[in-house]
Amino acid sequence: MTRIYLDYAATTPTDPEVVKAMLPYFNETFGNPSSIYSYGQETKGAIAEARSKVAGLINARDEEIVFTSGGSEADNSAIKGVAFANKSKGDHIITSSIEHHAVIEPCKFLERQGYKVTYLPVDEYGLVDPDSVRKAITDNTILISIMHGNNEIGTIEPIAEIGKIARDAGVYFHTDAVQTVGHIPTDVNELGVDLLSMSAHKLYGPKGVGALYIRKGTKLFPLIHGGDQEKGRRASTENVPGIVGLGKAVELAQQGMTEEAERLSFLRDKLITGLQERIDHSRLNGHPVNRLPNNVNVSIEYIEGESMVLNLDLEGICCSTGSACTSSSLEPSHVLLAIHLSHELAHGSLRFTLGKWNTEEDIETVLNTLPGIINRLRAMSPLAKKS
Amino acid sequence: MPDPTSLYSEKVMEHFSNPRNVGDMENPDGTGHVGNPVCGDIMELYIKVDNNTITDAKFKTFGCGAAIATSSMVTEMVIGKTIEEALEISNRAVAEALGGLPPVKMHCSVLAEEALKLAIDDYLAKRDKEDGENE
Numbered sequence: 001m002t003r004i005y006l007d008y009a010a011t012t013p014t015d016p017e018v019v020k021a022m023l024p025y026f027n028e029t030f031g032n033p034s035s036i037y038s039y040g041q042e043t044k045g046a047i048a049e050a051r052s053k054v055a056g057l058i059n060a061r062d063e064e065i066v067f068t069s070g071g072s073e074a075d076n077s078a079i080k081g082v083a084f085a086n087k088s089k090g091d092h093i094i095t096s097s098i099e100h101h102a103v104i105e106p107c108k109f110l111e112r113q114g115y116k117v118t119y120l121p122v123d124e125y126g127l128v129d130p131d132s133v134r135k136a137i138t139d140n141t142i143l144i145s146i147m148h149g150n151n152e153i154g155t156i157e158p159i160a161e162i163g164k165i166a167r168d169a170g171v172y173f174h175t176d177a178v179q180t181v182g183h184i185p186t187d188v189n190e191l192g193v194d195l196l197s198m199s200a201h202k203l204y205g206p207k208g209v210g211a212l213y214i215r216k217g218t219k220l221f222p223l224i225h226g227g228d229q230e231k232g233r234r235a236s237t238e239n240v241p242g243i244v245g246l247g248k249a250v251e252l253a254q255q256g257m258t259e260e261a262e263r264l265s266f267l268r269d270k271l272i273t274g275l276q277e278r279i280d281h282s283r284l285n286g287h288p289v290n291r292l293p294n295n296v297n298v299s300i301e302y303i304e305g306e307s308m309v310l311n312l313d314l315e316g317i318c319c320s321t322g323s324a325c326t327s328s329s330l331e332p333s334h335v336l337l338a339i340h341l342s343h344e345l346a347h348g349s350l351r352f353t354l355g356k357w358n359t360e361e362d363i364e365t366v367l368n369t370l371p372g373i374i375n376r377l378r379a380m381s382p383l384a385k386k387s
Numbered sequence: 388m389p390d391p392t393s394l395y396s397e398k399v400m401e402h403f404s405n406p407r408n409v410g411d412m413e414n415p416d417g418t419g420h421v422g423n424p425v426c427g428d429i430m431e432l433y434i435k436v437d438n439n440t441i442t443d444a445k446f447k448t449f450g451c452g453a454a455i456a457t458s459s460m461v462t463e464m465v466i467g468k469t470i471e472e473a474l475e476i477s478n479r480a481v482a483e484a485l486g487g488l489p490p491v492k493m494h495c496s497v498l499a500e501e502a503l504k505l506a507i508d509d510y511l512a513k514r515d516k517e518d519g520e521n522e
């Protein structure tokens with residue numbers, strides 16, 4: 001059976017060109033970049049080149065990029081790093097209730113260390129109100145962290161507006177841009193951010209590598225102490241193949257970004273409209289317009305997400321759900337609850353995230369397959385008859 | 388050997404894909420309705436009883452793959468059993484009959500056991516009431 005992968009927000013396959021660029025750095029050009037002989041200098045050069053590519057994509061300076069082990073480390077570094085380094089200035093952090101766990105959990109950890117955190121609510125589409133950010137700022141606020149594009153419901157936040165507010169108040173501003181870098185423009189100056197997290201495996205790069213943009217002059221402590229790699233901002237021998245892969249992925253993303261975003265938006269809208277036409281008692285989650293080009297998130301009433309995902313998998317279609325049944329905590333997705341979905345609607349959510357290798361035919365297949373599955377599950381549901 | 392590429396055992400997937408005894412029942416002798424306090428899922432189980440033996444069972448479930456498979460399995464196990472025998476069916480027995488469940492999914496089998504117990508309780512309560520009326 002040919003499988004249709006529609007979970008690109010979870011991870012992307014590494015582009016064959018990226019793999020090709022990485023391969024020599026495993027056993028040919030394998031030197032430790034800190035070594036002064038030629039092997040070392042070769043890898044040092046490769047890292048510098050990748051750094052320039054990443055900086056170029058987000059309109060930063062090379063020295064403002066720190067490579068990390070991924071998006072989660074970038075988020076943790078930004079939040080804990082700023083919190084610890086600016087303790088004398090204040091102890092208050094502002095974030096939203098729909099952030100990725102890699103932002104929410106460090107914030108909760110900091111709360112246990114005595115910091116204060118405001119989790120701003122969002123509206124029914126998942127938007128943070130910039131005005132609520134302004135109102136939440138106090139003399140003790142040291143950091144604002146609001147994600148660029150939400151990984152579950154695809155809503156794109158008004159980062160540039162919040163950036164101006166942060167700038168005016170003199171508060172550091174971090175954005176988790178893991179879902180947007182390489183997919184839509186992420187110019188750090190236009191967005192007005194001081195810190196920005198990204199991850200390679202969400203843009204056809206390898207897993208285990210990411211980067212944190214740190215605007216020059218931003219005060220933060222490193223998360224990992226040790227050697228003086230990354231100018232002392234992140235110890236550990238560099239993941240050279242990974243960094244080269246990230247560089248290559250960024251280069252490829254930059255080349256066709258506008259066209260690919262348009263192509264995906266078209267497929268996305270086709271899927272959204274098709275689902276709305278063919279499935280009654282369903283709703284779109286997330287913002288109808290300010291939305292990641294590749295994200296479709298719907299709630300199907302009266303049925304549960306895991307059983308839909310399993311049935312789709314049996315038909316060769318891979319997607320995900322925010323149902324409580326698939327989370328290890330058995331809680332529904334905090335994002336879906338934050339946009340005021342009932343437990344039941346959160347249970348019945350399905351997320352399709354499209355990517356490079358999806359075609360119009362894939363969308364047709366989903367549209368032809370899903371209604372049958374839904375009918376079967378609804379026939380089995382004790383909730384359906386009550387409608 | 389569990390299949391490393393699948394969340395569930397083959398038996399679970401088989402019952403999940405072709406659940407037995409799905410649907411409503413006209414004039415059931417006992418009805419069990421449970422909501423799962425852990426993840427919020429719902430199950431309804433109906434039984435027909437003749438001469439102290441369960442002759443038919445039907446279910447409806449709003450829940451995950453494990454919940455659907457255990458519902459299906461419990462209806463299959465219970466048909467043909469006496470009330471006393473049926474009361475002995477534990478959630479572990481249902482899970483075992485399905486070739487095991489992932490630990491995080493054991494609570495779903497509790498749903499099936501409870502629905503069955505409630506359906507039997509309902510039947511017994513109705514019978515006692517009828518007996519009382521007939522006296």
Ligand code: FES
Nearest residue numbers: 325426450451495
């Ligand atoms: S019914 Fe929710 S986890 Fe099984």
